[in-house]
Amino acid sequence: MQAGKTALFLALAASATLPTIAQAQSYPTKPIRLIIPFAPGGTTDIVGRGVADQMSKILGQPVVVENRAGGGGSIGADAIAKAPPDGYTIGISTVSTMAVNPACNPKLSYDPIKDLKPIANVANVANVIAVNPNFPAKDYKEFIAVLKANPGKYSYASSGTCGFGHMLGEQFKVSTKTFIVHIPYRGAGPALNDVLAGQVPIMVDNLPSSMPYIKAGKLRPLVVAWNKRIEGLPDVPTFGELGLKEPNDPAWYGLVAPANTPDDIINKLNAAVVKALQDKGFADRLHAAGAEPSGNTPAQHAAEIKKEFEKMKNLVKVQNIKLEQ
Template sequence: MRLKHIALLLASSLATSLVAANAHAQTDGYPKKTITLIVPFAPGGTTDIVARIVADRMSKELGQAVVVENRGGGGGSIGATAVSRAEPDGYTLGISTVSTHAVNPACNPKLNYDPVAGFTPVTNLARTPNVLTVNQKAGTQDVKQLIEQLKRNPGKLTYATSGTCTIQHMIGEQFKVSTGTFILHVPYRGAGPALNDLLGGQVDMMFDNLPSSLSHINGGKLRPLAVSWSKRVDALPNVPTFAELGLKEVNDPAWYGLVAPPKTPDEIVKKLHAAVVKVLAIPDVRERMKASGADPVGNTPAEHAAEIKTELEKMKSLVKKQGIKLNES
């Protein structure tokens, strides 16, 4: 029995050593080859822009190419699933968003990934404000006037979004809850078609990421009524935040994080985090971010993990309260 016990201890010790050796082999000299950064949306949007700004300089910082790969579809779920199922070796990374890690999971509990356990957070790369706009031809001048109009005509006004169970949809629903009003949701297949109909007067208002709408605001075609941000946006100094208007629950910005597959070694996460923090401190990177309407962040892995959990719980509560269904038309 004594010899058998010793043999078991030796076997266990050997297994532990092999695991440690394998982990060291994974992290020693990392990275040794090209890193793929999966963006879960099509090219051209804010998520894609933020990812490419960071990837470009991360390549120089890490000494290996960081190649952006767009895998759109399913409201971001296709790309997110690919990241969650990838090898945890640091060579496949992904962009986390409010849509992929909070809204989608809240609307669809049957997703192929767990937004919390299915990823290793690295950092929040950037945040962007959201904005409520109306067509300039509309008589509405501010949020107070809009709320009065909505209460006089419940269900008669419409708001456009880039689709059901998107961050824009959730902002609209939170606005309805916070103001005690009812607005008819009109989902589109993307922000572009939604904006086109808002500009054409087919819908009354829209909740959108500020970068998508800013050119139309600056061009005088849309009137901004409020923004979701910690303070007034420099580009729109006369537009109040939702918090200023007493609507704190509507004041959450959009964010774009960096995540790795689950069980990615700590040493790899630390190296990625350190590289991103350096990149986000580069003046040129910060200027490019701000020009696209984004504000660089670069917080810790634990802080980004907490952001994901907080936003997920908020979205779950909102979806339940409003009875939102993914197949809503």
């Protein structure tokens, strides 16, 4: 009798998992929405649209991009977190949305660890401090001299308050004992527009979104955050070689889904990302923009997120950084 009950229980348990298995096997059966939590034109947009194009081909369904800018990326990240966990809404994860914003704002409407499920790191990206060509400094040494001689005179643009560019800018100020005023924007694209127009003299940015303007001579790069000199910018030093370890970490751009998205769907999306990065054209575009393809596992991206979140919480505490800055 007991054996019969056990067999019945196992049969019911197995049948209960069949819809999930069938869903994962047939997934996707309709378009997937990919939320980019920043305005068009920035690095997040470049990486997001590139991976969306490749994943559309691989998965056999359109991956439709939706830009949801504002709040340093928190509006878009909240939309990802609150979407149904069915694999049909995913989004770009960034250091800003997964670490900086939550560290700056404990009252944020989402928890990066509990409410979002990592899929993969798509690419690691170098960061850059660049200036409008009219800025009175031709290289990093002159730049520091000008800033130290004129504390508070110059300002820098970033993609938003408590975004990654803001934190890098503040970390730069602390490391170099200089003072420049932060001007936040709703994404790197609008920030770049004002720097290019000369309304703000300094840009703190991810390299891919600034690189076209650097190549065109419309921005002058002074220093990069990367583990070595950038191939296309051989004369531009890294923070590391200048003895500034703290600002030298790169940024990363990954994919996340709402928490409780089935693991089988997460793994299918991860496999699509890995395959997308094997496309030579896409990989070459990332390299040309200053990004290094990654394509790691969900567990590895989860570890990256947790590490960066803890680091940013410590930075916010030590430097007393406030969201209203």
